[in-house]
Amino acid sequence: MRRGGRPGAADRRAARGAAGGGAAVTAGGAGEPTSARSARAALTRVLEPGDERAGRWLRQLGPDELLRRFTAEDGSAERLPGMTAARLGGYRLRAAAADPGRDLATVAEAGGRFVCPGDREWPSQLDDLGDARPVGLWVRGRPDLRLWSLRSVAVVGARACTPYGAHMAATLGSGLAERGWVVVSGAAFGVDGAAHRGVLAAGGATTAVLACGVDVAYPRGHAELLGRMVEQGLVVAELPPSAHPTRSRFILRNRVIAALTRGTVVVEAALRSGSLATARQAQRLGRFAMGVPGPATSGLSSGVHELLRGEGVLVTDADEVVELVGDMGELTPDRRGPVLPRDHLDASTARVLDALPYHGAARARDLARAAGASTDETLGRLYELHSLGFVEREGDGWRLTPPCPSNDDARRGGT
């Protein structure tokens, strides 16, 4: 309907996308092109993030049928529970303009992919969001989103942070990276950017969750940072390519950051700030909410202090963060050894694992040579292997995790 199309046009486009956009609709080699995948891609353009009512319809009808109803004029959309004429008008306008084939192609050209619930790369902890779960995630960057998210922590905070806030964010970022944790943030100015940069400076793993399309450089001043993250990390968004951020999209983006990670650290935040909302969301989802203290006289610490006077836990360095989040999930630092059977690894990850010496540590560059991959690619695989418990960092290098006392323990928690 974008060009005055008739009922069913979106359906046909969806089918075309599924059939014709082969490379684009294949999710990281794990799934087959499906009309459901294409319909989900289209729905990321139709539904605003976190629309729980539509999430319920999606759960009940599936993506194909929900998308069909938004474009059909058979009265089926009007009968959706909670639907109003005003709402339907909005959905119909957007559904008519949706072109999932084009979106999938755009992102594929940028080296990206679209990851759906049920895909091997889908981070299943997002399912904790219930009907507010993202319809799908647009992803740029080489690493596997699911594996990188297993041992991840969010570091968030004020855009207009103080030099102290920027220092703490960067220090936490690099400290968490050195301890093998993936740092998730929102790529904003201030605390977010400092955290991402701290991780990158330490050669670590970091994921940006955007409130716009993964091909949109927002904020503009972070275009170079986002470029580096696409090369060395992950850039993720619920919104389709070219989508622009809005106030409510920022707020709703935060629930993805909270759900994706084992805990959220707020570095500096005024009262009633979005970062505080992220931390509270994390708590509601059973994750840890943490805060970095600051002077009681600083308005940019007052939100953090409010959090710490509630259920939030005070942290002053990466060790204290890891002490907390490491105890929470199934992958505690005390647990040694892999939690995923070796033959579940994909070929290139297995090659990196095979390259590791039986005794002692090796540097990523040497492992890359042995595995026949680039150093960046190898580092990404090493972080995956670390998340899964196969390898450990040792100084500048990496080594195999020593065998754990009980094999039963090591296998518990496998996929």
Add this chain to the structure above:
Amino acid sequence: MRRGGRPGAADRRAARGAAGGGAAVTAGGAGEPTSARSARAALTRVLEPGDERAGRWLRQLGPDELLRRFTAEDGSAERLPGMTAARLGGYRLRAAAADPGRDLATVAEAGGRFVCPGDREWPSQLDDLGDARPVGLWVRGRPDLRLWSLRSVAVVGARACTPYGAHMAATLGSGLAERGWVVVSGAAFGVDGAAHRGVLAAGGATTAVLACGVDVAYPRGHAELLGRMVEQGLVVAELPPSAHPTRSRFILRNRVIAALTRGTVVVEAALRSGSLATARQAQRLGRFAMGVPGPATSGLSSGVHELLRGEGVLVTDADEVVELVGDMGELTPDRRGPVLPRDHLDASTARVLDALPYHGAARARDLARAAGASTDETLGRLYELHSLGFVEREGDGWRLTPPCPSNDDARRGGT
């Protein structure tokens, strides 16, 4: 035995003190001179603060008999459980030198008194220290120690504090004073001094608990501050006049600060500092331990942050302190109206209460004129009356507490 006396000399001195040192051994007009009071005064010179073994003997034998055994050579001291020859040697030396009559006279000349367990002015919350309870307290200053301690909070912290720490201590001090709370601290440089000064600047009530005699200006640089506190507040010590502080006396003094107050706020403290020990002691005694956050990069906040990562509660202003400690004891801010029958008030306090207008507020100066007392004296009485729930502050003035909804509630908790 100070001048080569024989067995029984201390006993005789004690009796002399009781009989001859009338003014000195009378505790604020509440008690009668007794040999027990004189013996306790002597024991403050014999026993180091917090000597629990001696506290047990004191509880079992009473002060007269314990002092007698330290000076007698009938073998009765040797039979005390846990006594060794080395310990007894120390006790005997000090007991021989003790001259309670002189000490009581010295403090009386300085306008002070000696307050013993069981006296009307004894703050009975000190009994929570068990056998480590002070033998007695040497007190300088006009106000009633027990009444002032009912609604009191300790504000403690590092001697070598930062300007931020000094600012927070002074702000908390004046804020607590404005809310009708008595601020207790240790008169040390840094946080302690800033807290006391903040209170005095607000015309409030503050108590210093010293680790030396109440007539010793320690630290020397606080001689003027201590002088002002004797005039406007209270200066208290377990140690007899002229006694000098030692490292262990500082540490043991802290237990008195912790026990006297409803909670302890640590403003700045390095790891393993004495202020942290005070807060931990407060927790063990069932009081609140609170901490003022600071930059995670500041070594002088690291001890506070450690406390806040445990059971300590983060506070950033006086309201947050009052919210916490006001909920704890029997005198919550929500509870309105007196908790002590009016006819238990002493005559001068009752006169100040009578001077208050039935409606509206009056200033302390006007109330002083009406009650026929000095403004300082009247302010002290007003703080007492506030502690007991009879009056409230209103702006610069004072007014009667409005009648509470239920008289039963108001009377619950009365002595």
